[in-house]
Amino acid sequence: MENKLSGLLGIAVRARKVLFGDSAYEKLSSNEASLLIISDDASDRTLKQLENRANYYNVEFVVVEDLLLNQATGKTTAKYCLIIDRGFSKGILDICRKRWRYGEKF
Numbered sequence: 001m002e003n004k005l006s007g008l009l010g011i012a013v014r015a016r017k018v019l020f021g022d023s024a025y026e027k028l029s030s031n032e033a034s035l036l037i038i039s040d041d042a043s044d045r046t047l048k049q050l051e052n053r054a055n056y057y058n059v060e061f062v063v064v065e066d067l068l069l070n071q072a073t074g075k076t077t078a079k080y081c082l083i084i085d086r087g088f089s090k091g092i093l094d095i096c097r098k099r100w101r102y103g104e105k106f
Helices: 002-014 021-027 044-056 066-073 086-099
Strands: 018-020 035-039 060-064 080-083
Touching: 002 018, 002 066, 002 086, 018 021, 021 080, 035 044, 035 066, 035 086, 044 060, 060 066, 060 086, 080 086
Parallel strands: 035 060
Antiparallel strands: 018 080, 035 080
16 A cells, blocks of 8 residues: 555656645645645644644645655655645545545554
């Protein structure tokens, strides 16, 4: 399952449908935002801010292992990313829901 998730996230990065850092944080309030992926090693403050912002703007989010996010995106310091394509978001959420419970760390 992790290979499928990592592969789909990697394809989304190569398709330029993933945002990182400040641009991702700002786009959370737009209609383009469809899925927020947060690393499990993000600080408690960062995690709370992102969860609150995602809930406020009705953007779904998942918390994943740091290693999975880093390997899939190729960014070793990324703590979160935002998927801006509904198709990729649906595919990633489908994979997550099959194995893990949505909205919880995995």
